[in-house]
């Protein structure tokens with residue numbers, strides 16, 4: 392389980408996260424929702440140890456981030472992550488050399504799943520294909536937790552559907568996923584848990600199934616209530 396407790400982060404004098412606390416479990420998809428600038432990416436970067444924070448605790452399977460814990464987790468940003476001059480095939484070889492926990496069988500399966508070709512050059516990929524390559528590179532590493540920053544942002548409906556299909560396939564396996572988004576429509580059915588953020592704070596944390604069965608509300612219903620209050 393990933394536990395974020397009372398995370399507070401400042402950029403200069405500006406406080407961008409204020410006592411953010413939530414948990415994300417293995418085998419579940421947890422979604423951090425909030426409009427641009429609420430602190431979603433900063434939260435993921437803090438979990439990955441990529442940005443320092445003022446106070447708070449972040450534990451992964453009860454341990455703070457360290458070299459060993461780092462092996463359990465990967466971060467998929469929303470921009471191209473591989474060198475633009477490489478082809479996808481060359482990027483796969485690079486990743487295989489770099490990561491001891493690289494799963495080439497899964498990488499090739501994802502390549503097929505997304506209809507990507509090894510000869511495609513990273514620099515020439517569409518936004519949708521860039522998102523798919525990023526996802527492929529992240530999912531092909533054997534880790535327990537995957538953090539994805541806006542995997543659905545700015546891409547067409549068919550690419551969004553294809554990416555969403557990965558989350559219901561065996562390719563995700565029993566891993567814990569944290570996704571950030573400001574656009575919930577396409578993925579509501581995939582999400583186990585929701586963290587609603589506003590202005591660097593958690594407004595509400597809930598399980599989608601519980602919310603549906605106990606209060607008869609969809610994620611969008613809850614968002615309307617919380618953000619319009």
Ligand SMILES: Nc1ncnc2c1ncn2[C@@H]1O[C@H](COP(=O)(O)OP(=O)(O)OP(=O)(O)O)[C@@H](O)[C@H]1O
Nearest residue numbers: 402403407425426427428429430431432433434573
């Ligand atoms: N390196 C930085 N220096 C100063 N301020 C920053 C820096 N990075 C982010 N911020 C600010 O921190 C706040 C949170 O940014 P963050 O990128 O985490 O938001 P977000 O919810 O991920 O937004 P988006 O959906 O646009 O990616 C924003 O107001 C942003 O301008």
